[in-house]
Amino acid sequence: MDHTIFALKGTIAYTPVPDRFVFAEDSFLVCENERVKGIWKELPDELKGIRVCDYTGKIIFPGMCDLHMHAPQYAFRGLGMNLENPDWDMWFEKYAFPDEKRYEDCEYAKKAYERLTDDLLKTTTTRCVMFGTLHRQSTEILMDLLEEKGIAAYVGKVNMDRNSIPGLLETTGESLEETKRWLSDCAEKKQYKKCRPMITPRYIPTCTDELLSGLGELAVEKGIPVQSHLSEGLDEMEWVRELKPEISFYGEGYDRYHMFGDAVPTVMAHCVYSSEEEIALMKKREKLIVAHCPQSNISSSGGIAPVKRYLAEGIRVGLGSDMAGSNTLSLLRAITDAIHVSKARWAFTERGNDPHAKKNVLSLAEAFYLATHGGEGLWDRVGSFEEGYCFDAVVLDDSRIRDYCERSSYERTERLILMSDDRDIEAKFIDGRMVYQRAEKERTET
Numbered sequence: 001m002d003h004t005i006f007a008l009k010g011t012i013a014y015t016p017v018p019d020r021f022v023f024a025e026d027s028f029l030v031c032e033n034e035r036v037k038g039i040w041k042e043l044p045d046e047l048k049g050i051r052v053c054d055y056t057g058k059i060i061f062p063g064m065c066d067l068h069m070h071a072p073q074y075a076f077r078g079l080g081m082n083l084e085n086p087d088w089d090m091w092f093e094k095y096a097f098p099d100e101k102r103y104e105d106c107e108y109a110k111k112a113y114e115r116l117t118d119d120l121l122k123t124t125t126t127r128c129v130m131f132g133t134l135h136r137q138s139t140e141i142l143m144d145l146l147e148e149k150g151i152a153a154y155v156g157k158v159n160m161d162r163n164s165i166p167g168l169l170e171t172t173g174e175s176l177e178e179t180k181r182w183l184s185d186c187a188e189k190k191q192y193k194k195c196r197p198m199i200t201p202r203y204i205p206t207c208t209d210e211l212l213s214g215l216g217e218l219a220v221e222k223g224i225p226v227q228s229h230l231s232e233g234l235d236e237m238e239w240v241r242e243l244k245p246e247i248s249f250y251g252e253g254y255d256r257y258h259m260f261g262d263a264v265p266t267v268m269a270h271c272v273y274s275s276e277e278e279i280a281l282m283k284k285r286e287k288l289i290v291a292h293c294p295q296s297n298i299s300s301s302g303g304i305a306p307v308k309r310y311l312a313e314g315i316r317v318g319l320g321s322d323m324a325g326s327n328t329l330s331l332l333r334a335i336t337d338a339i340h341v342s343k344a345r346w347a348f349t350e351r352g353n354d355p356h357a358k359k360n361v362l363s364l365a366e367a368f369y370l371a372t373h374g375g376e377g378l379w380d381r382v383g384s385f386e387e388g389y390c391f392d393a394v395v396l397d398d399s400r401i402r403d404y405c406e407r408s409s410y411e412r413t414e415r416l417i418l419m420s421d422d423r424d425i426e427a428k429f430i431d432g433r434m435v436y437q438r439a440e441k442e443r444t445e446t
Contacts, residue, residue: 318374
């Protein structure tokens with residue numbers, strides 16, 4: 001479906017602000033020219049002739065943004081979860097790096113990325129921020145598939161010129177030249193509409209100062225956003241201090257080269273152990289976004305990011321699946337995990353011994369807001385159903401998980417977030433275009 005104006009009918013749920021849901025039961029959500037026109041209980045006279053997709057009895061969420069995902073790692077999801085810090089390096093040596101090396105083979109890349117993008121359609125994710133590999137051609141294959149399937153994405157050709165395995169390493173010159181060629185392909189040859197390039201130094205341990213400097217210059221010159229990792233684990237941070245003893249904190253290593261939210265939007269994944277100095281700089285950098293990845297942080301025994309503090313300090317935060325540090329693409333699972341780890345952090349580190357301490361944990365509405373609004377700053381007006389927002393919508397059928405009692409819209413939403421999976425995705429729209437519809441066979445089987 002690609003109509004200029006149409007409506008979805010159902011129970012509409014969204015969070016225009018972080019601390020509360022808004023529900024419009026049995027209402028019409030109208031799309032005009034790829035944007036939300038409004039919500040009506042009854043269509044006004046001037047709209048009564050438009051096409052209506054009737055999802056009565058179902059719930060309609062805004063699309064969600066996955067801020068951190070390693071696309072090539074989807075192929076080995078679910079493996080190596082028994083490896084924990086300080087053995088987490090074995091996960092890279094046994095799984096991540098050898099698997100990423102396979103993407104030098106374009107045929108392998110096409111098969112692997114085809115499965116990823118097909119499966120991504122059957123989730124609540126409508127926008128995503130992805131790491132590819134250092135291979136230019138396979139990264140373009142990933143972008144081609146995302147574009148073909150209508151998924152809005154920022155994708156990075158990864159840069160590494162040190163501390164990797166043989167065959168997954170570039171010289172500094174090769175890395176910069178291949179990145180320039182890739183950016184040229186994206187702008188001139190490919191002319192993507194949904195998919196955009198993102199400068200992607202993997203992290204400081206795999207990038208020399210010369211490479212970081214060159215990437216920073218490219219980002220600023222061409223106005224291209226940046227993504228990387230920051231303060232994920234204590235062993236990683238110790239390694240950064242050994243490699244760069246002249247910097248005061250991890251983020252300074254990016255900031256020196258304008259890749260920390262001063263010149264272009266920058267997504268930094270994890271930020272579990274950011275120091276006071278680092279947090280102070282994050283507050284100043286209005287274009288910086290933290291990608292909170294709760295499942296992978298727990299899988300690696302890495303820790304729990306102080307998300308409530310970041311929000312209180314005015315730092316932008318969204319959610320990431322961090323495939324394959326996690327084992328699922330589901331941002332509904334990421335919402336649930338974010339709430340759970342927030343409670344654990346408060347109970348074990350912030351509460352102290354005070355039995356009367358006031359809870360300071362993520363609410364369901366706050367975590368939902370992080371999942372839906374996380375892409376703001378990268379895309380214009382996403383994650384809500386207010387007028388003028390991108391028309392990204394996911395229709396969910398909760399009949400499989402209902403009980404025999406009358407439940408409020410909030411209770412139905414809560415249960416969907418905690419219990420739903422891809423079987424319950426009825427349809428998905430990105431920028432007003434239907435990109436996925438559940439087959440009749442799947443509908444009857446569930």
